[in-house]
Amino acid sequence: MTANGIGAPVRRKEDFRFITGQGQYTDDVTRPGETRAVFVRSPHAHARIKKIDVAAAKKMPGVIDVLTGAQLAADKVGNLICGWMIHSKDGSPMKMAPHPALAAATVNHVGDAVAVVIAETTAQGKDAAEKVVVDYEVLPAVVDPAKAQGKGAPQIHPDVPDNTIYQWHLGDQKAVEAAFKAAKHVTKLDIINNRLVPNAMEPRAALADYDAGNDSLTLWNTSQNPHVARLVISAFVGIAPEHKLRVIAPDVGGGFGSKIFIYPEEVVCLWAARKVKRPVKWTSERSEAFLTDAHGRDHVTHAELALDANGKITALRAKTIANLGAYMSTFSSSVPTYLYATLLSGQYDIPQIYCEVDAVYTNTVPVDAYRGAGRPEATFVVERLVEVAARQLGLDPTDFRKRNFIKSFPHQTPVIMAYDAGDYNASLKKAMELADVKNFGKRKRESARHGKVRGIGYSTYIEACGIAPSQAVGSLGAGVGLWESAEVRVNPTGSVEVLTGTHAHGQGHETTFAQLVSERLGIPFESVSIVHGDTDKVQFGMGTYGSRSGAVGMSAIVKALDKIEAKAKKVAGFMMEASENDIEFKDGKFTVKGTDKSVGFGDVALNAYIAHKFTGAELEPGLKETSFYDPTNFTFPAGCHICEVEIDQETGKTEIANWVAVDDFGTVINPMIVEGQVHGGIAQGVGQALLEGAVYDANGQLVTGSLMDYTMPRAHDLPSFHVGLTETKSPSNPLGIKGCGEAGAIAAPAAVINAITDALGTEDIAMPATANAVWTAMQKHPPKAA
């Protein structure tokens, strides 16, 4: 390992710019003559638009134009789409209702945009927006997924009966039924996976600039995947052909999934910029974000586990209703299906699994991928079932897990996934040591002396990351391939630019990717810069989500670096008058085998460009290579999180007393960054388990519409984490990387709830386990003292 190479805890390059306030976020970008967009949004969850009167608004000071959904439709701006096809059990395709960027006929959730004011300033735009008169006929609303399909539920979209988008299933239903019939014991659970609001630090923003001379558009956008945004906006929404639309996602302050999707606001800014012939900018306010950023989770599930007489799991079945909100967001259909049911085997050897998922429309904000996306929901089902089953059988939850762990690889689960490497015993063992499980009893007695009940909870999770290969995801319905691209440009002076199709919005790619290049080419870490987020610079890429940038994006860089090395060897051969086959490359030096003749990487770079040592017929000048890399399989990060809680019996308040996370992420490029990702993930998982939860009232108003009511986790809600690693390399990419971005959020909720239910001695507690909820549970089931 070099000082800044693979495995070194290098400080993040990008932090200087961020910490000193020199980041360039979308809202920091300004264009001459820029105008501001202010959206007129529905105050109703469900209503017919009878009439929109913009006359008074148009006369307000500073107003350039007021545009409505009717005009958007007249201009033939296409609808937003969901890019992953799911088929129902009966073979019928999912029912995707139209999603116009501005509603023209009906509004389907509070915050649905019906018009936009383009004004000189935001304040003037807001004044004018208040003067837009919308005549609504209010319709009944439904917000609860469990009630969306009922007879009495209002129909939201005309062509979607029962508000049911699809009724999908996976697994062998008959075999599962047989296994349940033969079971010695069955564990049953009803689970609600609470709805979450992502709340990235930087709110969404868009700035659209129309160049009339070239009839082209540029969009600066808070995107996790600018190329996908460009593709969808050109191919489906039809705003401009792909080559006439440039999308730039500059510095982006967090996404957690919510910035993957193509949203109405960016479409409207582009459309409006062309109409008013001036740049149009929109920056979301936090309250607008609550009403428009795609939410996460929101599953209602009944799950069962079948066990034989030896405490071996024989089958699992689950029936889930997934709330997709008022419209199908970009990847929403895949989250409760292929990102969820395929992970229901967890770390366990489960012979048979069957899962049914109904996806429903409700009058709520669209729901889509949020950190973990489907896998936290799956892990929660599996890890709660396993913990409860162990308790019901009177077995130690860790012994029960060990008994059922998958122990040999590769392992084909009954739900598509073929796990290729792992050692689940190793992470459990290491985590138990770090958590000092041996002395838990002592700590529990000590807590009891202070009027507190203590509990311990495990979560031995697995996830699937680096979603690929493209053929496989295509066969599951994905509208795109999930490979990644990289272009390595070596400059004549030997410094290197790497263009990547991934996008960093907190992950530290500028550092980790440079570590890889520095080690591989033997050049200083400082001589490498990473370029991303601009469709004019990077040819194509799929962006960053699903913990894919290391496993897929860095693998593409490795492949491009292989090509760089091959070409550089040719150049070095000409320089040293030796055959390229006799050239060895090590530590930044090209050496003729068996001699002391050598040239440095910088010299080779220079010679590649001055091209004095070879003719054009012998070799093309220059040193630049591209690779499109498609992995051979998903990767399977896994590990064990152990949470210890202490509950105040008087108030019901849960304190997290200790947290241990032992993860197997395969190869780790930068342990400091990886640890940071784990911390952040756990914080979000603890947030889901203890604090967060979007609440709608029966009329579809979002009760938790601001940070005064929606509880985000804060530093004081969290302990110092004890983080450890085990390592089995992923065999499906050249670096052996598995991915680490979502693990914490996937593992944590089950660990917390398993700990709380252990402390209380009842399973009757839902997320978020607020102090009030825990106190109420204790009133019903008084906990036994230690």
Added chain:
Amino acid sequence: MYNFTFHRPTTVRQAAGLLARNPEGKLLAGGHSLLPVMKQRLAQPSALVDLSQVEGMTGVELKGRSVVIGAMTRHADVAKSDVLKEVLPGLASVPGSIGDPQVRNRGTIGGSIANNDPNADYPAACLGLGATIITNKRRIAADDFFTGMFSTALEDGEIIVKVSFPIAKKAAYEKFKHPASGFALVGVFVSKRGPDIRVAVTGAGSNGVFRVKSFEEALKKRFSPKSIEGITVPASGMNSDIHATPEYRAHLVGVLAKRALTKATA
């Protein structure tokens, strides 16, 4: 935010005059309750009369057997006051639990009391100590001042100039924070000054801050947490929202009162 005119008087008289001339105007203290609602366009004052330059409205002073705090004294300055920490530590602990450093460096005691948010901390301290609210027109006992959620005995154009707190021998505040906002989900202030025993509760009541007479009665015999054991507060009249049921709030009143009493008698 809608447009407004901005005024910056230097005396209480000028401020009162400006308010009289701007009936739709509002006083601006720390702005940490007023400005958020203006930004959300939920309030539309025609004028703001900024009190920040008005003389004689800041500081914590010992006056005989009372501590007098200027209405424009920031939460952070009250928390830091050495005098207060010495003579009335129970009160000194209140502002430290408010919001975050930004809020504490701007928000004022006068603004907090005038606003009378049902979850605010200072109202419990005022009622729990039997403070006197001194305005440009009169002196109002805390018992008469807080008249319900976001409502007070202040008349139009009346300005709080200072607040006088009698020094109680025993006093303490216990707060259970609202998980999202950090305001008091329930907060209980207890005090004993000779025969005057007070238990004031914020956050819980659907009518704002209130006194718990049953606790006060029981504490007359002995000012100790033991004295209120077994006495429950009824859930009726308690606030109900997504963060806490009335039953839970009623329960917390008892728990926090005991904890405050333990602290006050330690």
